[in-house]
Amino acid sequence: xxxxxxxxxxxxxxxxxxxxxxxxxxxxxxxxxxxxxxxxxxxxxxxxxxxxxxxxxxxxxxxxxxxxxxxxxxxxxxxxxxxxxxxxxxxxxxxxxxxxxxxxxxxxxxxxxxxxxxxxxxxxxxxxxxxxxxxxxxxxxxxxxxxxxxxxxxxxxxxxxxxxxxxxxxxxxxxxxxxxxxxxxxxxxxxxxxxxxxxxxxxxxxxx
Amino acid sequence: xxxxxxxxxxxxxxxxxxxxxxxxxxxxxxxxxxxxxxxxxxxxxxxxxxxxxxxxxxxxxxxxxxxxxxxxxxxxxxxxxxxxxxxxxxxxxxxxxxxxxxxxxxxxxxxxxxxxxxxxxxxxxxxxxxxxxxxxxxxxxxxxxxxxxxxxxxxxxxxxxxxxxxxxxxxxxxxxxxxxxxxxxxxxxxxxxxxxxxxxxxxxxxxxxxxxxxxxxxxxxxxxxxxxxxxxxxxxxxxxxxxxxxxxxxxxxxxxxxxxxxxxxxxxxxxxxxxxxxxxxxxxxxxxxxxxxxxxxxxxxxxxxxxxxxxxxxxxxxxxxxxxxxxxxxxxxxxxxxxxxxxxxxxxxxxxxxxxxxxxxxxxxxxxxxxxxxxxxxxxxxxxxxxxxxxxxxxxxxx
Numbered sequence: 001x002x003x004x005x006x007x008x009x010x011x012x013x014x015x016x017x018x019x020x021x022x023x024x025x026x027x028x029x030x031x032x033x034x035x036x037x038x039x040x041x042x043x044x045x046x047x048x049x050x051x052x053x054x055x056x057x058x059x060x061x062x063x064x065x066x067x068x069x070x071x072x073x074x075x076x077x078x079x080x081x082x083x084x085x086x087x088x089x090x091x092x093x094x095x096x097x098x099x100x101x102x103x104x105x106x107x108x109x110x111x112x113x114x115x116x117x118x119x120x121x122x123x124x125x126x127x128x129x130x131x132x133x134x135x136x137x138x139x140x141x142x143x144x145x146x147x148x149x150x151x152x153x154x155x156x157x158x159x160x161x162x163x164x165x166x167x168x169x170x171x172x173x174x175x176x177x178x179x180x181x182x183x184x185x186x187x188x189x190x191x192x193x194x195x196x197x198x199x200x201x202x203x204x205x206x207x208x
Numbered sequence: 209x210x211x212x213x214x215x216x217x218x219x220x221x222x223x224x225x226x227x228x229x230x231x232x233x234x235x236x237x238x239x240x241x242x243x244x245x246x247x248x249x250x251x252x253x254x255x256x257x258x259x260x261x262x263x264x265x266x267x268x269x270x271x272x273x274x275x276x277x278x279x280x281x282x283x284x285x286x287x288x289x290x291x292x293x294x295x296x297x298x299x300x301x302x303x304x305x306x307x308x309x310x311x312x313x314x315x316x317x318x319x320x321x322x323x324x325x326x327x328x329x330x331x332x333x334x335x336x337x338x339x340x341x342x343x344x345x346x347x348x349x350x351x352x353x354x355x356x357x358x359x360x361x362x363x364x365x366x367x368x369x370x371x372x373x374x375x376x377x378x379x380x381x382x383x384x385x386x387x388x389x390x391x392x393x394x395x396x397x398x399x400x401x402x403x404x405x406x407x408x409x410x411x412x413x414x415x416x417x418x419x420x421x422x423x424x425x426x427x428x429x430x431x432x433x434x435x436x437x438x439x440x441x442x443x444x445x446x447x448x449x450x451x452x453x454x455x456x457x458x459x460x461x462x463x464x465x466x467x468x469x470x471x472x473x474x475x476x477x478x479x480x481x482x483x484x485x486x487x488x489x490x491x492x493x494x495x496x497x498x499x500x501x502x503x504x505x506x507x508x509x510x511x512x513x514x515x516x517x518x519x520x521x522x523x524x525x526x527x528x529x530x531x532x533x534x535x536x537x538x539x540x541x542x543x544x545x546x547x548x549x550x551x552x553x554x555x556x557x558x559x560x561x562x563x564x565x566x567x568x569x570x571x572x573x574x575x576x577x578x579x580x581x582x583x584x585x586x587x588x589x590x591x592x593x594x595x596x597x598x599x600x601x602x603x604x605x606x607x
Contacts, residue, residue: 002235
């Protein structure tokens with residue numbers, strides 16, 4: 001009789017554990033979904049806000065002081081969007097959601113790059129633009145650290161636009177074709193200097 | 209989806225088995241160390257089958273002669289075709305000797321001794337196993353109950369020099385607790401290394417099966433099938449020499465598993481019919497045939513995954529300025545991982561109670577404990593796979 005009680009109790013505790021595990025899993029999944037949603041909105045609104053800023057700058061192209069100031073802010077926003085998107089990716093969101101945000105981000109980046117070129121010419125400003133084509137290779141990772149270090153040393157006179165070399169959208173493919181970028185990592189400084197492969201900080205800074 | 213369901217079923221079964229042990233432990237904790245006091249001291253004969261045991265036989269016999277018991281114990285050494293000095297050494301001790309010129313196997317040797325036994329209790333001890341002087345006094349009281357057919361002692365390892373021996377020490381400490389708990393469910397199914405039997409019962413079941421690879425398992429199942437119980441005394445201690453290399457360990461386990469599979473087939477009629485057939489045999493079938501193959505790897509990976517997640521999230525937390533969110537709880541990742549955390553907790557309890565029961569300092573031997581957790585299941589899984597292949601291809605019994 002004692003044995004039957006032991007087996008019955010063990011079965012009951014096991015069942016309880018299974019049910020609690022499923023509930024816990026459901027609860028955590030739900031909470032995770034809500035937090036992901038919040039993150040998504042946060043990135044989405046940041047992108048919208050940056051796009052609006054971009055529109056505003058484009059229309060105010062005669063005001064060089066404002067342009068200079070706004071480009072500085074945009075530079076900060078670029079880093080913020082990048083970080084948030086990387087965080088978002090870490091939470092293993094669906095590819096569709098992630099790619100939509102990434103496409104918007106890439107388009108915005110390229111628009112900012114194009115505007116920066118225009119502002120530089122029309123307002124005669126002294127800063128450089130850098131397109132950094134990266135992929136998931138170890139070499140790109142190392143180059144990424146170096147690019148970060150260059151950015152930290154040039155907070156006011158350099159705009160870095162990171163672009164995923166393998167991200168299959170029209171504008172990336174067009175840029176790759178136009179500037180003959182056929183591998184990653186590749187750095188394109190002010191449209192005229194192309195550095196392929198791993199380059200040291202000093203080598204990059206020579207062209208700024 | 210299908211493998212996930214299979215995994216959940218397997219893990220749920222493992223959790224159920226763990227719960228049976230845990231509940232038994234908590235309900236019977238006060239009886240773990242209690243051995244019944246004896247009403248009378250029956251005559252005891254102890255058989256020592258020995259084949260090429262010149263290195264250990266003297267110590268084994270000396271330990272037997274040191275046994276505290278109010279009556280004279282009859283000791284029979286069966287020299288089973290030894291080619292070394294086993295016989296010569298055994299002759300120096302005041303024991304009876306059956307000298308067999310050719311090796312006939314342990315079961316046959318035990319049966320030879322059994323035929324000469326008229327005492328109420330018949331015990332055997334492997335020639336590389338050393339018995340504590342108080343062991344028999346702890347054991348004999350269990351035979352007050354006429355339903356008890358056999359009593360086993362606690363088995364410790366004698367040699368713990370290298371890592372592989374120490375890992376087995378961890379295993380033996382764990383199995384000490386599980387064997388004792390199984391007696392409360394009337395489910396102890398094996399009498400390995402050293403055991404004491406009621407002579408008339410062993411004779412009634414026809415003695416030891418001479419064609420069996422694991423006669424200690426076979427006799428236990430036979431006794432149980434005949435309606436008798438097998439008891440275990442934690443206080444009765446013996447020390448045995450365990451394999452000192454992975455190769456020897458594998459060979460030993462292959463033999464054990466082959467024997468287990470043969471005996472499960474031989475006693476399949478017990479399945480669902482008595483206590484062993486209700487709990488142990490299904491567990492053996494599930495764990496042995498399936499869980500050991502699949503789950504040992506899965507558990508290993510779950511624990512690795514758990515550690516990986518824990519580290520990843522800890523680092524993410526340290527390196528970033530995120531507030532602590534529910535993401536920081538790694539086991540929310542999936543149900544299996546939640547179960548793994550529970551099983552990990554069970555494992556910790558297992559360590560605590562096994563250490564308390566056996567007296568083996570498991571926590572102190574943390575390295576071996578960790579190796580046992582990570583490496584032992586895969587090693588045993590390999591042994592099981594080879595055993596199955598051997599059985600399927602009908603390879604010769606080499607032992």
